[in-house]
Amino acid sequence: MKCDKVQEFLFTDYIDGLADKETEARIDEHIAGCPKCREVKEAIAATRASLKSVKREGPPGHIWYRLKEAILSGKQEERPALGGILGTLKNIVTGPRYVFARATAVALVILVLVFAAFVVQRNYMTTEMSREELYGLVNFELNGDEMMSDLGTEIEKYFL
Amino acid sequence: MNEISRESIIQAAGGDMEAFEALYKATSGFVYNVALRIAQKTSDAEEITQDVFMKIHRNLKEFSFKSSFKTWAYRITVNTALNHCRASMKDKDVIDMENVGELASQRNDLKEKIDRQDSEAKVSEMLAALSPEQRAIIILREIEGLDYKEIAETLNIPINTVRSRLKRSREELIVCAKKGVASHEVR
């Protein structure tokens, strides 16, 4: 085996214990008679030893408290679906994020309410359905907005 | 680091703050260390650590258990730290154009190096000679002890690329640690 081939192994599989026994033996044999490659092997081992010797410290304690605070304060404006339908409606009326969704949703709510009021005079069952439809539509509208602003950014980076 | 249980991840993803704290306690050590070694400054490492856990918290629901939680967390950490380095390198470039940035930042780094112990300073100096990407792979292999497959998954590169990057980075390290020994004679 020539020096450059030996060193190719030295820098990777040999030093990481991945070379098979036969290759390892041939490299050892070469190193025994080649001061240049021996020096390379020792240099790799030395840098590796100093890298392994460093102390691993944990993060300072205040990071957790800062993180917890950031998470808890962020939670209040997160995911209107979690807060139930009342929270959702409140968000539409008062939330700053849904400028465009607000007008559409309010119009939608009025429309469906008028429709529901019209139907309720005739049939109780239909009213129940309309109510479901109302919630469903409002939720759909908001989920669409959520999707536009929150998904497809952070997650992709880590999975692509 | 011990592998985190599936239940505790699901609990934390469901908003259980105690479960998330346990997750933080189990993983913040390596997150902080990898961040510190890549970014090379404690203030940057703190910022990166917080950023990483905000991302973990936000995306925990999407975690699909396809890779191990450990690999996932390493990946977020390395990506966040590298992005951080790229951003601060851009800032540096701006100052460098006036030819003062390099010296000023070296002086700041030096103060921090003196505060640490000897072997610490040596390691910091060695790692500083590498590019952030080379630092990342050396840290994962030599300090965190990941194998080639785990590194490949973390950095999202083929195993042969892991091998060639490791070789290149180790060559650089040797050039820096013992000037003139290896790399000129290697080729």
Ligand SMILES: [Zn+2]
């Ligand atoms: Zn040789």
